[in-house]
Structures are given as C-alpha cells and as structure tokens.
Amino acid sequence: MPNQPIQPDRANPRTPEFRPTHVVPPHGMPAWEAPDLATPTASLDPLLPVQLVERHGDWGHIRCANGWAAWVDGRHLVALPQDPPTADAAPATTADPRPLLAGVEEAVADYRSAVEELAGGGLDGESFRDRTRELRIGLVVDGESMWVYDPEEGRWLYGDGRLLATYATDRAAAGEEAGRAPARFTAPEGES
Template identity: 70%
Template structure:
C-alpha cells in the first residue's frame, strides 16, 4: 500500500462517469482511467489540461474542465456542522468489502464463473481514503463523498446536482502557460 502523500487534501472529484487520464498532457499517451467520484487534488493547470494527484500518490493529466470542484473545504476537526455518526457508513462499507471478498473467494475456488461473479458483485461500490484522523468515505445510498474526523461526517462532494452553489475555484493549482505561449 502506497502511503498518502503529506498534505493530500482533495480539491476536486472525478465526474460521475469516470475520466480518461494521460501520462503527459498529450492525447497520444493514455494511462489508466480514473474511477467515478474519486477524490483528487488538482496540482497544476496547462490550458484545459489539469495535473491531478490521488491519495495514493499516483498522478496523471486529465481534462481539467471536467473535474468537479468540491463544494467546500473539509471542516476542521470537531466542527459543529457535522451531520452524522460515521459508524453506520463504515459498517456498510465493511459489509460491501466483505461481500466482495466472499465473491472473490468463491471465484478463486471455482464456485463461481465470470458471469455469476459479475451478478454477485453488481451494485457493490465503496470508496475510502483514510489519512490519520481524516476520512473521506463514499456513501453509495446518497451518491456522495463525506468527510469525517472520527466523530462526525459532512457531505464533501456529491454526484447529484447541487443548486445555489458555484465553483469557487479555490483549488490550490499552479497555472502554467501552454508550451507555445512561454
């Protein structure tokens, strides 16, 4: 497991349908696509290109226009704005992971074929980033990422339309002129 880079603080999430990624700001150099609603940190912009870093330290170039800015920075630990106890969400994530693990075990033991495995795992979805006391957890029932400090969780980003908010552009990005404009 790669450790979370120091200072990782998601500024954006990948759009609900995922996002292609590239090794360099060049469409001829594709890499692994990013999962839907993955929290990322936008580090640099070059025109429409954005260089992102993930919680595990992996980085790639993406179409920066398609990233979804998080609605607010995570609240400080102990914030009175916390909306829920994190334990039920953690229990659901633990159950989904257990269900997936059981399906993998059955597949490995030849108790399932590929189609039965797909059927058994259909709809399972979890996402967790834990960095010390900070936690970002995907809540598939509500279609949102929540931020928690161990006591309470707040909505951090959502895949549902949010009205009355705007992209504040608060992401700590370094703007760099495209190659031809330097």
Template identity: 65%
Template sequence: MTSPAFRPTHVVPRNGMPAWESPDPARPTVPLDAFLPVQLVERRGDWGHILCANGWSAWVDGRFLVAVPQDPPTGDAGRLTGATDPRPLLGRAERALADYRSAVEELVAGALDGETFRARTSGLRIGVVVDGESMWLYDPGDARWAYADGAALSTYAADDGPRAPEDPGRGPTQVVSPDGP
C-alpha cells in the same frame, strides 16, 4: 508512495474521465473512476496534472474536474446524531467490503464462475479513503462522498445536484465557489 500531505482539491466527475500520461491526446492511460478524490498540482491550458492518494499521477481535461472545499465542512462535533455519526456508514462499508472479499475468495477457490461473481457483485460500490484523522466514505444509499473527522460526518461530493430543502421554512441553498456565488 502516499504523501502524508495529500489533500484532495477536486474529485473526478460522476461518469469518470479519461486520463493521459502526458498532456498529449495520443498517450492515453487508464481512465479514472467517478468521484475519485484527486489533487490538482498543475494546469497547462485546459490540461490538468492530477495526483492520486497512492502517488499515481496523470493528465486530464482539467475543465471537468469538480472542485471541493479545501477544508471539508463538519457538523457539530458535540453529540452525534444519525445524520452526522460516521459509524453507521463505516459499518456499511465494512460489510460491503466483507461481502466483496467473500465473493473474491469463492471465485479464487473455484466455487464461483465469472458470471456468478459479476452478478453477485453487480451494483456493489465501496469507497473509503483514510488519511490520519480524516476519512472519506462513499455512501451508495445517498450517492455521495462523505467526509468524517472522527467525530462528525458531512457531505463532501454528491452524484446529483442540490436537492430542495426538506424543511419548507428553510431558504434555498446557495453554492459558492472561490470566484463567488
């Protein structure tokens, strides 16, 4: 039940978060993974009703959702550089998924036990969301979600806060929300 119009408005915070079937603390459901892109569809006080790309919905404490831009920023769509070219990150995601699939196949075939499977997949983080021409990739090397429009790659959400600019001549980055700086 994926909606073709799904556009994330928020991501789940870096430590994940609990979720509920209804805005009632007595009805918990499966917790949400860190940095999961979600769409906030309704608010009731502190409660937020969210929708995931696969059509699953839940209620969360809306105060902790991390807002993301409606239109993710893109780099220069001209000549691709290593910093904006989505292909290297997509290649790493493909290799990580292939490694995980290989471990699953060996586990199912009985060639690996559960402990060896856990050790082999420990620390493996993969995240890919494709919606038409838009793609979100998790970059474990930089602990960030990146957005690609097919031509360019840009940071969408990050594990850590803003970093100091690499170029000492550049000024500080200002974070702007819909409510102002």
C-alpha cells in the same frame, strides 16, 4: 512538467500532503500517463477524491491518496470546497461514522468474496460484473481526516472524528448542480 505517474512511496504509503481538491465525475473518467491522448493509462472510478496538482490548458495533473498521479481532462473534474468543513458542532449533534464504516467493511467483504470466486474459477467475468455491479465503496483515511462514500445517499462525507459533513454529491438536489454540495452537517437520526 512531469511525464511519468508519481509512484507511491513504498516506505510511507500514505501521502501526508494529500488533500482532495476535486472528485472524478459521477461516471468516472480516463487518465493518461502524459498530457497526450496516445498514452492511455487507466480509468478512474466515479467520485474518486483527487488533488489537482497543476493545469496545462484543458489537461489536469492529478494525484490520488496513494500517491499515484496521472493526467486527465481537467474540465470534467468536480471541484470541492477549498477546505474541509470545520468541527464547530457540538458532539451531541454530530453523525456517527460507524454505520458508514460498517457498510464499507461489508462492501469490501462482498467484493473480496467475488474476487476469490473469480480467481478460484467459480465465477466467469460476466458473472463477476453482475455480482459487483451495484457495489459502491469509497474510503480515504489520512490521520484524523476521513472521506467516506455513502452509496445510499450518493455523496462523499468528510469526517474528523467529531462530525460528518457532506463534501460532494453525485445527485442534484432541487436547485443544485450535481457534484457541488453545500456544506451540510448531518446529525444522527432523531437529533437535530
């Protein structure tokens, strides 16, 4: 059982075997260097895609897309479908990922601007928190596979270049449990 976080491979920062199996709960969660409450490591962001590597009782050893690994309370992880949705839909009925990618670029630019102001002394910590409080950014790209967070809909989408499908959600729809989204393919506005 590993006791140290796995360090990302600096020569190849992308971890080719990474396939998310879970996401962090909607309110985030603490992570530990070892399955021991006395060794806190970090806090994980809400809805961060993670891969559950192993379980040890209630503890879950997870890995992130960049190769970093830690231990979490595995009971709180939100399970994702075993495999990403398949690309069976015709191209005319698939959603265009470009608007979501543009939103990611805008959110990153807003966050970068706030960080630069904070580093330059133009913002104090509280002002920085106020300015970034509503920002929600999420993007994992692994070759042709992409997981992107849609903050307006409160959901993660999986895309393979041809379609986008809901992968996980932080909002419960009527009769559904938050975090366990059925595979729903999304189509561009005006198409069905």
